[in-house]
Amino acid sequence: MANVNGKDFTEILKLSPKYLLGIVIFSGGLSLIGNSDLASPLGIEELYNSYNTWITIILIISSSLLLGHLIWHLGLIIKGKFQDRSLDKFRKKRLKDLTPEEKAILSFYIIKNTRSQKLNYTNGAVRELEYWKIIYRSSELGNMRSGFSYNIQPWAWEYLKKNPHLVETPIDHILL
Template sequence: MSEQNEKSPSWVGDIIKLSPKYLLGLAAFSGIGLWLGNVELGKTLGIKDAINNYKLYLGLVFLASTSFILSHLIWWISLGIKRVFDQKTRYKLQKDRLRNLNRREKQILSPYIFDNVRSMELSITDGTTKELEHLMIIYRSSDISSRGHYFAYNLQPWAREYLTKNKHLLHEPIDHVL
């Protein structure tokens, strides 16, 4: 066992791991306790002397719990900001990908837009299908296959909206049509 572990009581690690809802309870309890030690209500309730005897501990609990709550809040906000940036980056990548579709990808996506198809059966073993699924352009809408490796796939709502506004992205160049 390391020297640091011998110095720290085990309950310190337990407090650090507490959920924010319990930390809020500790902060409220210790904060109200500190406040009651300084007002007449504490004397009326008969707890002013007990609070004053343990004011140091209540103060430490209040500072520690509010610090942990603040760190949870900062962590939660930073995760939210990261999620927004990741989503914007992913959406930009997805739109760039839709602007550079190959012939097979256009064949897969065209019926969704031009024929107003909501669901198509595609092979799960097809690399193009898997790539479109990985890019979150289509998604597998059923876990039950038909004909072995064929599953129902739907177009993501954002991709339907984008391709409906930009139908030219799904047209074959003239040299491929002839």
Template sequence: MDVSAGLAKLFDALKLSTVPATAGAVLTGTLLFGPTWLIDALGMTETLKGIRPWVGLGFLLCAAVLLTRASVAAGGWVRKRWTWWANERNLRKRLNRLAPDEKETLSRFLLERRKCLKFPMDDGVSQGLAASTILFRSSTVGDMLTGFDFSIQPWAWQYLNKHPELVISDPRKLALLIERTAMADAVGFEEGRAPWEDQPPARDPFRRRMR
């Protein structure tokens, strides 16, 4: 066999997907390392004597394919986790260098116990925090009067709840945050309804009494 043709066939074999490679590894591994009674039951005892080197080569080839794919997948996972960790570390550093107006904006999320707030489109602070990927536009529906929805990123929400002092320096507000957090947890707080804002309905002074 021509060497170049053999290498070409080898490279084509390495393009096997995971499923055929796994099946090939199980089959050739069984023929190579299976017990004698199993080989006899399969009727492969005599046949295997003549093709054993090729079966061994097939096993090595399938094992190499599986090992290569596993290494690539593991490398991709490690690279993705490293990138995520590096990005989060940089963003956390950003939270430690907030301007006063940025702190005021982010403190609203904590104090109101909401992950989504409305801001005007011409609000530069919320736009800047969105550009820094601390906030994001959660809806494209809005207007110039009521504003547009901006949500806080999950990682920023968790980090600021662990370190509220980054955006709240007033001890009274910190105490209020602790109180509201406990209240929200106690009543099973649902996003969009603050339990401390629940008020009895105002009485209509123009409504006539029913006799």
């Protein structure tokens, strides 16, 4: 076997899951075939008997590393879902504490029943709503005079359609 020093071993730990899967399949297949009646006709019986211990060690280590990758990525997915849920909760809370200017911007979407409007990029209320991902700039084409197109996020659209009182201002009652 090759000399395995600390540097070589750390390189093995850095292997991508696709390579680890290949190693698991190869060493697992070799272990299965080496223990069966097919080993002799395939000419791997002597190879398997000589390196059985190493093949088993490689199988265990690569399987463990692959399982570690899988658990790590599942953890990231679960963490992301919880963070998204938490962030959505915070954003909905933020919609309950809007400034009059923010209410005016968002009420336009609801009153006009549209998901897009032109807004000034330099407006602080617009930037605040964009920062909290309540609205987003849907086009890079625009200018300071006519504004840029901003769309309301789908979750905010649905939430404000169900709770229009959150964007009502006293003037809205007169206009309606």
